[in-house]
Amino acid sequence: MAYACLAIDALATLGDPTRRSLFERLAERPAAVGELAAQMPISRPAVSQHLAVLKRAGLVTETAQGTRRIYRVDPRGIGAMRDWLDSHWAQALASFAAFADDQGEEAE
Amino acid sequence: MAYACLAIDALATLGDPTRRSLFERLAERPAAVGELAAQMPISRPAVSQHLAVLKRAGLVTETAQGTRRIYRVDPRGIGAMRDWLDSHWAQALASFAAFADDQGEEAE
DNA sequence: CAGAGAAGTTAGTTATGACTTACGGTAAGT
DNA sequence: ACTTACCGTAAGTCATAACTAACTTCTCTG
Numbered sequence: 001m002a003y004a005c006l007a008i009d010a011l012a013t014l015g016d017p018t019r020r021s022l023f024e025r026l027a028e029r030p031a032a033v034g035e036l037a038a039q040m041p042i043s044r045p046a047v048s049q050h051l052a053v054l055k056r057a058g059l060v061t062e063t064a065q066g067t068r069r070i071y072r073v074d075p076r077g078i079g080a081m082r083d084w085l086d087s088h089w090a091q092a093l094a095s096f097a098a099f100a101d102d103q104g105e106e107a108e
Numbered sequence: 109m110a111y112a113c114l115a116i117d118a119l120a121t122l123g124d125p126t127r128r129s130l131f132e133r134l135a136e137r138p139a140a141v142g143e144l145a146a147q148m149p150i151s152r153p154a155v156s157q158h159l160a161v162l163k164r165a166g167l168v169t170e171t172a173q174g175t176r177r178i179y180r181v182d183p184r185g186i187g188a189m190r191d192w193l194d195s196h197w198a199q200a201l202a203s204f205a206a207f208a209d210d211q212g213e214e215a216e
Numbered sequence: 217c218a219g220a221g222a223a224g225t226t227a228g229t230t231a232t233g234a235c236t237t238a239c240g241g242t243a244a245g246t
Numbered sequence: 247a248c249t250t251a252c253c254g255t256a257a258g259t260c261a262t263a264a265c266t267a268a269c270t271t272c273t274c275t276g
Binding site: 032045049067068069 | 221222223224225
């Protein structure tokens with residue numbers, strides 16, 4: 001469970017629709033800050049700040065290429081979310097199945 | 109992709125730490141509003157509002173039992189999140205693998 | 217070495233949402 | 247029928263964070 005904090009941060013980070021949009025664009029192909037800002041209805045500094053949050057959450061990585069910074073998705077963050085979800089997935093199914101059984105018995 | 113909006117709502121909903129805590133408690137066992145509020149540092153109406161948000165996101169369901177409302181997890185919401193994550197998981201891995209290959213070639 | 221392009225940082229404003237208090241409604245018990 | 251318990255809703259306050267504008271830093275090019 002070393003990735004628990006990562007999953008927490010990733011969930012809160014992707015809760016914002018702007019960051020989710022940025023993340024989905026980067027999932028298709030890596031891009032620089034200026035390119036992303038040109039396709040978004042917000043200013044470049046706003047995009048830069050959102051990318052910094054995504055980076056802190058382990059969802060994207062940044063590499064310098066001349067004066068431009070190329071951002072790409074980082075499997076760590078999304079992987080941590082998958083682990084968190086899977087651990088609750090089984091529990092949710094079991095809990096719901098038990099409830100469905102109770103309902104079935106009462107209906108008879 | 110009929111569950112796309114559900115996954116979006118679920119992500120934004122679980123971004124809040126209080127709602128995530130409520131959801132994890134319900135994943136262990138179903139509970140009424142009063143029980144949950146007694147274990148949380150916030151008031152009962154606050155818990156009620158959070159549960160309403162979780163319900164709109166398809167993450168929990170509510171059943172009346174006398175004057176008490178029993179809340180339990182709903183597999184739909186967490187399932188939609190799993191689908192959304194899996195669809196991006198493959199893309200993220202592929203994108204990252206391509207980048208790793210480029211780095212490997214440049215290093216030689 | 218000077219100028220231009222690209223991006224991060226800071227300060228300040230604004231908007232969103234989380235919380236509490238107060239109120240109204242419904243079901244069980246006496 | 248009256249009281250009690252449990253819960254949802256509304257109004258209002260307050261804190262957080264998202265956004266813009268202005269500035270600074272760094273790199274490449276002439």
